[in-house]
Amino acid sequence: KNQVEQSPQSLIILEGKNCTLQCNYTVSPFSNLRWYKQDTGRGPVSLTIMTFSENTKSNGRYTATLDADTKQSSLHITASQLSDSASYICVVSDRGLTGGGNKLTFGTGTQLKVEL
């Protein structure tokens, strides 16, 4: 069964500090891995996407890494801001829903709170 596990479950950091969120997955056949940000009461928004051949991808202060051999990914947030407070969800895609489209396996998310 495809699974995505994230750690830590929750994290509190001070504004301006860096942090790293972890994602381990067992999804096959692997297509791509995304990190989503979900603000409270909103839908998830894609931050980064990486395919099998990519091992790092940046989006502003967000940098994601992927090790396809160990099936691990991390999301590093630099110089955190209050607006970074959200749930960060790791999502792994495999190839093929019946009839087309990509099936996504969602992690349960890391709840990040940035404080003054």
Next chain:
Amino acid sequence: NAGVTQTPKFRVLKTGQSMTLLCAQDMNHEYMYWYRQDPGMGLRLIHYSVGEGTTAKGEVPDGYNVSRLKKQNFLLGLESAAPSQTSVYFCASSYGQVGGETQYFGPGTRLLVL
């Protein structure tokens, strides 16, 4: 360009009542999806559609029905609501079956079944 919108935002139902959740997208996406999000669990796919007039079952389809009569709309129906269907429901859409396409999510519908 509104993206993906969902109606209603919040609803309270009694057990056994029925309702329909509406999802609309203005990005001309072929693929549309309905997910539910429960505490301590990742989003789970209920039903999806790969084009107008087509629907398919996802991971947790029981108790739900869907219809895609127009390309821009995807409806999720609960015929006889149960407390286990209390959840936050998200609709998403994507361009097509290309390995890297992004799913765009709506703001969610919070449903409480008493």
